[in-house]
Amino acid sequence: MTTDKASTTSSGERNRLSGKLGTAGVVFMVVAAAAPLTVVSGNIPLAIGLGNGAAAPLGFVFASLVLLIFSVGFVAMTPYVREAGAFFTYVGTGLGPRAGQGTAFVALITYTAIQLGIYGFLGWAANDTVVAMGGPALPWWLYAGAALVAVAALGYRHIELSSKVLAVALILEIGVVLVMNVAIVAAPPASAVAGLAHTPSAPADAGAFGIAVLFGVTGFIGFEATAVFRDEARDPNRTIPRATYLAVLIIGAFYTVSCWCLVYAWGPDTIRQIANRYLSNGGNMVLDTARFYTGPVLAGLMQLLLLTSLMACVLSFHNIVARYQFVLANFGILPRAFATSHQRHGSPYISSLFQTATAVVLVILCAISGASPLVGVFGSMAGIATVGIVMLMLLTSIAAAVFFFKAPRRAPGRAITTRWMPVAATVLLIFILYLVLTNFTTVTGLGAGVSTLLAIIPMAAFATGMVAIKKTSLANLSVLSAAGE
Numbered sequence: 001m002t003t004d005k006a007s008t009t010s011s012g013e014r015n016r017l018s019g020k021l022g023t024a025g026v027v028f029m030v031v032a033a034a035a036p037l038t039v040v041s042g043n044i045p046l047a048i049g050l051g052n053g054a055a056a057p058l059g060f061v062f063a064s065l066v067l068l069i070f071s072v073g074f075v076a077m078t079p080y081v082r083e084a085g086a087f088f089t090y091v092g093t094g095l096g097p098r099a100g101q102g103t104a105f106v107a108l109i110t111y112t113a114i115q116l117g118i119y120g121f122l123g124w125a126a127n128d129t130v131v132a133m134g135g136p137a138l139p140w141w142l143y144a145g146a147a148l149v150a151v152a153a154l155g156y157r158h159i160e161l162s163s164k165v166l167a168v169a170l171i172l173e174i175g176v177v178l179v180m181n182v183a184i185v186a187a188p189p190a191s192a193v194a195g196l197a198h199t200p201s202a203p204a205d206a207g208a209f210g211i212a213v214l215f216g217v218t219g220f221i222g223f224e225a226t227a228v229f230r231d232e233a234r235d236p237n238r239t240i241p242r243a244t245y246l247a248v249l250i251i252g253a254f255y256t257v258s259c260w261c262l263v264y265a266w267g268p269d270t271i272r273q274i275a276n277r278y279l280s281n282g283g284n285m286v287l288d289t290a291r292f293y294t295g296p297v298l299a300g301l302m303q304l305l306l307l308t309s310l311m312a313c314v315l316s317f318h319n320i321v322a323r324y325q326f327v328l329a330n331f332g333i334l335p336r337a338f339a340t341s342h343q344r345h346g347s348p349y350i351s352s353l354f355q356t357a358t359a360v361v362l363v364i365l366c367a368i369s370g371a372s373p374l375v376g377v378f379g380s381m382a383g384i385a386t387v388g389i390v391m392l393m394l395l396t397s398i399a400a401a402v403f404f405f406k407a408p409r410r411a412p413g414r415a416i417t418t419r420w421m422p423v424a425a426t427v428l429l430i431f432i433l434y435l436v437l438t439n440f441t442t443v444t445g446l447g448a449g450v451s452t453l454l455a456i457i458p459m460a461a462f463a464t465g466m467v468a469i470k471k472t473s474l475a476n477l478s479v480l481s482a483a484g485e
Contacts, residue, residue: 022234026226026243028167033222033316034251037173037309041286043215044259045275050442051212053272057259059212064252066428067220070393071248073400073422075241086224087392094399098466103395104328105465106458110388113381114221115317116362119144120377122310129303141367147311152356155318169312173305181261183293190267192292210435211442217432219255221389222316223247265289318355325351375445380454383444388458390433397425
């Protein structure tokens with residue numbers, strides 16, 4: 001893309017990003033956003049300890065199935081959605097411009113929140129790693145600031161550079177977990193308990209299956225962003241569906257197998273008690289498991305790769321938010337300057353710079369507030385993002401169902417994939433939203449009052465977007481509905 005002139009009129013040619021990302025490149029982007037090593041280290045012990053113990057892998061299986069069912073309707077709509085922007089363009093096509101803008105506001109809040117949360121997690125993890133290696137303890141925001149600079153530089157340049165960086169980081173983090181999993185399977189069951197000073201003597205009662213599902217779903221945040229890179233894909237109508245299905249299958253299989261291996265490593269009778277012991281003491285169950293089965297070298301490497309996993313995650317979300325803003329500017333929702341692409345890099349550089357500035361301000365505010373980087377920053381932001389992402393998927397499933405029910409001729413002979421699968425996804429996602437809201441303090445780690453306020457934020461964003469729509473934006477967004485006819 002060489003032009004730097006933004007157009008937001010419905011009749012004019014919209015600015016578009018350019019690129020030649022193949023299926024693998026898009027998959028690397030979105031799987032990196034899901035941060036597999038971070039989920040294995042964080043979500044899986046939580047699903048085991050707070051959820052249903054040795055049966056926790058079933059929670060990840062169920063979450064994977066729900067996301068696959070959701071993906072069917074999402075993919076079926078892809079040929080009818082001509083604009084990048086993922087959820088908001090799908091909802092705008094199926095439910096109209098007001099719902100589309102409301103969804104866009106939810107998406108911005110959701111991805112900005114998770115990006116800020118990851119900066120907090122990364123700052124804490126970096127300091128913990130440095131201290132473990134004998135270095136000085138430094139404020140978390142110093143490490144977050146260094147990461148911000150690197151993300152700003154990569155986000156400013158062409159998307160293919162970010163794709164290559166993410167590919168390397170992703171291969172390494174998945175590789176180190178696979179080595180640990182193989183070592184666990186090769187050893188006798190429950191071998192790790194021999195390294196405990198005190199072994200639990202009786203099995204703990206199983207917890208709620210719903211909590212395991214909840215942490216399974218939150219581990220997928222970012223997979224749906226395949227459609228955000230539509231304009232930079234080599235062949236969008238083929239690349240985006242393939243990347244979506246591959247992302248769900250890869251993430252789901254990786255989480256399920258890794259969770260099962262962790263249960264096998266410690267034994268089904270004691271795994272839940274051991275997981276809760278680690279959660280109470282603040283230790284890292286996965287690092288200790290790797291240390292026992294593969295030795296200190298791989299465990300040390302895993303600790304370092306946790307940092308690259310977090311870095312890859314925040315870079316991916318930075319790219320996602322920058323592209324959301326680019327598309328929203330094309331529709332007149334944000335200032336036109338945001339729809340400007342770099343003459344040489346073809347990147348949404350003004351949107352990227354603004355996203356960097358936003359992150360800097362938010363990190364500074366968190367630092368000044370004295371909030372804990374894990375509970376105060378990551379916990380609260382993960383809570384907002386969890387409600388937001390389930391809302392986004394729910395709205396998209398409803399939009400897909402409405403879109404195809406209104407005009408069955410759009411996909412003759414495909415009623416199951418175009419209509420009934422979105423309906424099934426809608427029902428399942430309502431159930432998951434119920435699980436999220438009824439267990440919300442478990443996600444945030446905060447009190448009921450603060451957690452309630454956080455849960456309301458994505459809902460308030462949707463309502464604001466529905467109401468606060470300008471006439472020009474309404475006209476421009478109406479093009480989405482027209483394009484689907």
